[in-house]
Amino acid sequence: MKKFFANQWLVMLVFSAVILTMPIWLSPIGAGYPDLLQKFMIFGIFAIGFNILFGLTGYLSFGHAAFLGVGSYAAVWSFKLLTMNVLPAIIFAIIVAGLFSVVIGYISLRRSGIYFSILTLAFAQMSYNLAYSVLTPVTNGETGLQLERADPRIIDSLFVEPTEGLPLTNFFSLSLSGYEGFYFCAAFLIIGFFISLRIFRSPFGLKLRAIKSNQTRMQYTGFSTKPYLLSAFVISGMYAGLAGGLMAATDPLAGAERMQWTASGEVVLMTILGGVGTLIGPLLGVGIIKYFENIFSAINENVLMAAYSGLPEGLQHFLVTVSSPFVGEGWHLTLGLMFMLVVIFLPGGIMEGFDRIKRLLMKPFSRNKDAVESAEEGH
Amino acid sequence: MKLKLTQSRRDFMKTSSGIALAGAAPMFFMKNAWAEKDFVNNPGDGKSVTLGFNVPQTGAYADEGADELRAYKLAVKHLNGEGDGGMMNTFKPSSLKGNGVLGKKVEYVTGDTQTKSDAARSSAKRMVEKDGALMITGGSSSGVAVAVQAYCQEAGVLFMAGLTHSNDTTGKDKRRYGFRHFFNTEMSGAALGPVLEKEMGKDRVAYHLTADYNWGWSQEGSIKKYSEELGWKTQAAVRTPLGAGDFSQYITPVLNSGADVLVLNHYGKDMVNSLTQAVQFGLRDKQANGKDFQIVVPLFSRLMAQGAGENIKGIYGTTNWNWSLEDEGSAAFVKSFGAEYGFPPSQAAHTCYVQTLLYANACEMAGTFYPPEVIKALEGFEFDGMGNGATEYRAEDHQCFKDVLVVQGNDNPSSQFDLLKVVQEVPRAQVEYPADMLGGELGPYEKS
Incomplete structure (x- = not known):
C-alpha cells in the first residue's frame, strides 16, 4: 500500500482515471451532468489550493473567497476587453488573484492563529462590500458583471465576425459548455493536484509542516518563516484565482456574492469535512457539499412520494413527512448534522474514516507494523 | 520505504506525458446529448x-x-x-x-x-x-x-x-x-405619478432608500423621473444592502434632511423591516416643511402588507394584481x-x-x-x-x-388578507412607452 502511494506516477494515473470517468460513475446517483461536474472540478481546485495553506501551515484563512471573486472579475474583464478565448482570461485571473493575495497575505501574516483568520475575514468582507457598492463601475454591483454584445473585445474583433447573439467562451474553437467544459476544468484539476502533490512531498512542504508543528522552534533553528508562509498563501490564492477564472470560463458571469464570507466558510467546511492536510480529503469534501447543494436541495415531496411508492400508503405518508424537513430547502440541516457527526467522531475528516476502515481490514491479515500504519497522507 | 521528497527531471517528463495521455482520454467519453435532436430537451415521442x-x-x-x-x-x-x-x-x-x-x-x-x-x-x-x-x-x-x-x-x-x-x-x-x-418600474412610476400629485401635491421633497441592486436602481430611477416631472425635488437617494434586516441607521437621518416624503424602494422582507422601523421611529406622525410626512412604497404586495401589519395603513404603491x-x-x-x-x-x-x-x-x-x-x-x-x-x-x-393597479394600505381591513385597497386601475395607454426607450437587443431566434 505504502509503496503504491509513494509512486506519484501511479497515483496520478489512478487519480486522472477516476476524475475523467466521473460522468460515467456519477450518473447513477444523479450527479453526472455537466454543470455539477464542472462545479466539482472548480471547487476541487479551490479546496486543494486552500489545503496547501491550511493543511500544511495550519493558518486558517477565512477570506479565501475574495481571491476566487477577484479571479472571476479578472476573467470576465478579459472576455469583455480582449477575447472570448479562455486562455488569456485564466492567466489573467491567476495573476490578478496572485497579486491581490500578496497584498492581503503580507498584511495578514503579521499575525497568526485567530487574529490571522479575523484579518483575512475582514479583508474578504471588505472586498465583498467594495464590489457591492463603491466598485460598481468595475463589478456591476449585485447584478454581477456580464458580457454584452457591445463590448470591445479587441483581439476578437480583429479576427472574427461578431455573431448575432452574445459570443460564447471558447478554447481555440473548442466550446466550453457542457462536457467539454468539464474536461477542460478536469485537466486543470489534475495539473493542480499534481502540483499540490509535489508541494506536499517537497522540502518546501516539509518546511510548511514544520511551521504548523512549532513555528518558534523553527525560527530558533535559523529559518525565517515569513517568506515560506507568504509563498504558501500566494500559491493558494493563485489556486483560488484559477478556480474563479474557470468559473467565469464555463459561465461568463461574475457576482459579488462569490466573495461573501459564507463562500469563504464553505471552502473551510469542505476541507475539514474531507480531511485537513490530506491530498484527497478536500476533494471529497467538495463532492459532498456540492452534491448536497445541487441534488439534495432539489428533492421535493413529489420525488419523495415516488421514492417510497412501494410502501403502504400510511407508511409512505409518514416517511415523506419525516424526511421532507431534511431535503429540499432543508438541505442545510442535513449537511449540518453530517458535519457535526464527522467533526465529533472523525476529527480528521472522512479520510480518517477511510484510514480506520483500512486498519480494521488490514489487521487480521498481517501483523506487520508497516502495513498497519496509515498511508503517509493520512495525518 | 523511504519517501522521495525531490523530483528529477526525468520523473517530471514521465509524469507530464502521463498527464498528456490522460488529457486525450476525454475524446472517448465525450457525449453529445443533443446531437440527433433538433432542439434542447426535445420530448420527442415521450409521454x-x-x-x-x-x-x-x-x-x-x-x-x-x-x-x-x-x-x-x-x-x-x-x-x-x-x-x-x-x-x-x-x-x-x-x-x-x-x-x-x-x-x-x-x-x-x-x-x-x-x-x-x-x-x-x-x-x-x-x-x-x-x-x-x-x-x-x-x-x-x-x-x-x-x-x-x-x-x-x-x-x-x-x-x-x-x-x-x-x-x-x-x-x-x-x-x-x-x-x-x-x-416594471417604468410603468409603476407612470401610474403612481398622477396619484401622488393628487394626494400630496406638486411641492414635495423626496428621500429615497433603495435596495442596492438592479431592481432598486431601476425603481429609484423611475420614481425620480416621474416625481421630478411633477415638480418634486429629490433630497437624497441612499442605497441599502439587500437583506439588511436593520434599517435604523438609514432611517434616522431622514427626519432632519429637509425631506417630507420617504420613498422605500424595497421589496420582500426588506420592505417589511424598513417600513416597520420607519413607522416606529414616528415618521408618519411628524410634520416637515409644514406638511404631513408621507411614506411611499412603489412596489407593493399583499405578502409584504401581511408582514408589515398595521404599518401599511394609508400608504400608496402599485401592484401587478391583487x-x-x-x-x-x-x-x-x-x-x-x-x-x-x-x-x-x-x-x-x-x-x-x-x-x-x-x-x-x-x-x-x-x-x-x-x-x-x-x-x-x-x-x-x-x-x-x-x-x-x-x-x-x-x-x-x-x-x-x-392596466396597472395603484393601491393603498387598507384602513379598515375586513379580513387578515384584505390589506390593500385598489385606488385606481391605471389604463394601459397611460403606462405604455416606446419599445426602444429602454434599449437592449433580443438576439437571435435560433440557439447560437
Missing part, C-alpha cells in the same frame, strides 16, 4: 414534458418563492385537467385542452435560486442538463431574472420570468428566449387557489400561474415545443381573462402591457 420551477426557497424573498411554487403546482394540475381549471376557463383566446400540453402530461422539477445569480443559474443548468426541463420559470429578483434569462438564451430554453420588476429584464438585458408578464379584483379571471383563480391552500394568492403567485398557462398555450398554438416557433406564438399575443383585462405580449421587447 410527458418537464418544466423547471426555479424559485427562492431561502433568503429575503422566500415568502414570495413559496407562493410562486404553490401557483406553479396549481397551474400544472389545471393543465393536466385536474382540479377546477381556474383561469383556464376564463382565458381567451385559449388553445388549451386540459390534457397536458400537446397531449403530453406536464411534470415539473423545482430548485432554489437562493436569490443569488450564481445559485440560480446553477439550479437552472441542473434543470436543463439533468432533468430535461423544456422551460424555466420563476424567481423573485431582477438580478436573478437577468442572469437566468441570459443563460436560457445560451442554452436555447425558454425563460418565463416570475416576479421581476426592473426595467432591465425587458429593457437593456432583454433576450429572445425571455418573457415577462409582470409589470386578489380583491372582481373580474372573472381573478375570481376563478382566487377561488381555485383558495380551495387548494386555504388563503388567497399573492401577485407573485398570479404572475407565475399566468406565465405557465401562457407558455403551454403558446406551445399548443405553435403545435410544437420547438422554441423559435413557441417564441413566435408568444410575440404579439393578445389575450384576456387572466385577471389584468386585455393584455398584449409586445413583440419588440417581450413585455406584457396591461
